[in-house]
Amino acid sequence: MGRLTGGDPSLLRRINSAVVLRALRGTDRPPTLTFTDLVAATGLSRPTVEGVVDGLLETGLVTEAADEPGDTRRGRPARRFRFRAEAGHLLGVEIGAHRIATVLSDLTGHFVGTATRTVEETASADERLEQVRGTVSDVLRHGEVTRASLRAVGVGSPGTVQADGVVRLSTALPGWTGLPLADRLRRSFRCPVLVENDANAAVLGEHWKGAAVGSGDVVFVLAGLSPGAGSLIGGRLHRGFGGAAGEIGALHLLGREARPEHLLSTTGEPLHPLDEAAVARVFALASGGDEQAAEAVRRFGGRLLHDVAALVLALDPELVVIGGWAAGLDGVLEPLRTELARYCLHPPRVALSVLGDAAIPTGALRLALDHVEEQLFAVESAG
Template structure:
C-alpha cells in the first residue's frame, strides 16, 4: 500500500530518540517531543517529517488544546511490522507472532523431543512460524525479524544472531542460518529465562522496574536477571543458571556431581517423582491412580488437593532458600515467578514468601515483592519476539522500510 522503499533514516541519533519517545507515549505532538528531547520545535518537525515517510509513525488526529492551537498527534504505528518469537523448550516448541506493541497475532505449539532430534526441531520451528504467518494473513514483507529462546546459556559477547554451540546436540546443525534463509530476516537468540524476563519487563509484572529477577520453574529452573533494564548474562553467559545452587549438603547426588542442588528438588521430573513417592501417604488424593504428570499436579494443587499442595509447598521452600540469597545479594525491585509452576499462584508464592522471610534482612525483603507472572505459557515466546523489538528500537534500521542513506 504505502510505497516503502529504503527511506533514509540513517544511524540518526535524534531520529532514534524521537522514535523511541513516540513508541513510549503512543501518540504525541511535535511540540511535546521537542520538550521531551530538549531539541527545538523546528528540528523535531524536520525529523518527524522523515519518520512519517517510513510508515513507522503517522499523524493520528488532534490532541487536547493546552490553551492555544490544538496539537497534531503523531502516533506510533504498531502494525508497521510483525515479529516472530520462538520458544524452544525441552519438550515443546512454540511460535508466536506479535505486532510492535506485543499484541499476539497468532500462536502455535507442538510437543517435540528437542534434544534428541535437532533436525526435526529445525523443520518444526520453520513450520510453526509459517503457520503463524499464514494465520495472520498479512504481507510477509512486514516480518522484521525472528527471536529464538533456547533452554541453554548463550555467549555474552555475541548473543545476537549467531550461536550454534548452545545445545550440545545442536552443534553444527545451522538451525538459525536456516531460519534466516527461509524467512529472509535477522534471527536473534537468547536464553529462555532471560527472554522471559524481557517479556515481564515490557508487558508483564516488571513494567517500569529496572532491576529484577525472573525465575522460570518448568522442566528445569533458571533465572533471568535484569539489571538497569538490560539482561545481565555474566562473564561467560551462565549467570542465572541457579539449578545447581547447593541448598542441602546432605541432599541427593546431582547429575552435576555435587550434592543437594536445587535441581534435585525442583523441576518437572523432580516434582512428579516426589508426588509419586508421597502417594501412599495421601490415599484420598485425586492423583491416586492417575498417570502422574506435572500438569495434573498443578491442576490438583489449584483444586487444593493435599498431596499436590504438599509437593508445591516443598518446592516453594527450596526455591525460597535460593530467592532469599538473591534478595540479600542483589536487592532486586521484584522477583517474578514464571514457568508452568507459576500457574498455581499464591499456593506457590505464600510458602515461598514465608521461607524467604526467615532468611533475609527486612530492608531487602521488604523492598522487593515476590509475585507470579500472568503472561502464561506464552511468556518466553513473547519475550523472544520482544527482544527483536528492543533491538529495533535501539537500531531502527531493523524496521521494515527503514534503510541507511
C-alpha cells in the first residue's frame, strides 16, 4: 500500500473504493456481502464502507442483492451487495494469418462467447481489419452484449509490437509492418485497445487457464514453419528491450540450408507452396513409410529442437509449452523432450499447449482483464 501521509482525500476515496470492490469481487465467483462483512473484510470503518458502497451503486459496478427468503422472519434483513460482473465486458482478439478469433468475457474473466472467421493469408491489412470488425460484431451479437459495454480489448497478432501498438515488423501478414494497429482498432471501440505479439499473448493465456497455471517461468513456443516464442519470467511477460524477445525464428537465417522450404522438401526442390496443408502432407507421407518424407520430418524436428534449445539455454525456464499448429503433428513433442533432457544443464518440463487454438485470444483477453483490474481493483495504481 502506498504512503497515505499527505492526506489527499480523493486519493484516499479511490483507494478505499478499490479495497471494497476487491472484497466484493472475491477470488472466484463474486460473493454477496453485508456492510458488516465488508467492514470485517476491509478493515475500514462502517461509515466509510457505507459511503464507498453508495458510490459503487451509482457507477453500476455493485448492485444490492434481493432479500433472501429465510431472512424475513427476523425483522428488517441486513442489506446485501454483490459485484456486477455483467456491468462491463472484455474482448480478446487473435488476428492471425488464416483466421480471426475472439473471446468475450464479463468483468471477472468468465467467458460469455466466442466467434471465429477465416481470412486469406494474402488479404490486405484493410481486408483483414474488416474481418476483425465482422468477427467482433458476431461475438457481441451472439453474446447479447452491446459495444458500449466493452471496457478493454486485447489483441494478439504476429510480429513485434511497440508499446504504442504500432507493428514494428511482421513478416507473416501482408501490410502489417508499420501499421498503427492499436490506433486503427480504436476507431471501432470506445475503450482501450492493447496490442501484443501473438506468442506473448499465448503465454499469458496458458498461464491463466492452460498448461502453465502455477508456473511463473515459462517459454511458450508457437511452433509453425518459423517458430516464435513468448516468455514469462517471474510471472511477468518478458518483451525485451525492443519488443522482439523470443523471435527465435530468425536464427535459421544464419544457416541457409535450414529454411523450411528446404527442410521439408521431399524432392530436392524447395517445397512449394509452403503452407500448413503442404507440411501436413509431408508428415502424412512420413508416417506412411516414405523415406524421403521421414527424412524431411527429421530435419524439421531438428530445426524446432535447435530453436527451442536456444530459448531454453538462454532463459532457463521451468516449463516449455509447445503450441501452434506444428504442435499438433505426430512425433513433434517426444524427440524434443528427449533431446532437451540430453543437452540442457537444467532441462525444463515440456508440455503441449492445453488451450490449442484458443491460447492467443485467451491471452489477449487476459491483457484486457489485467488492464481493467488495474483500474478497478489495484490499490497501488490508484496513486
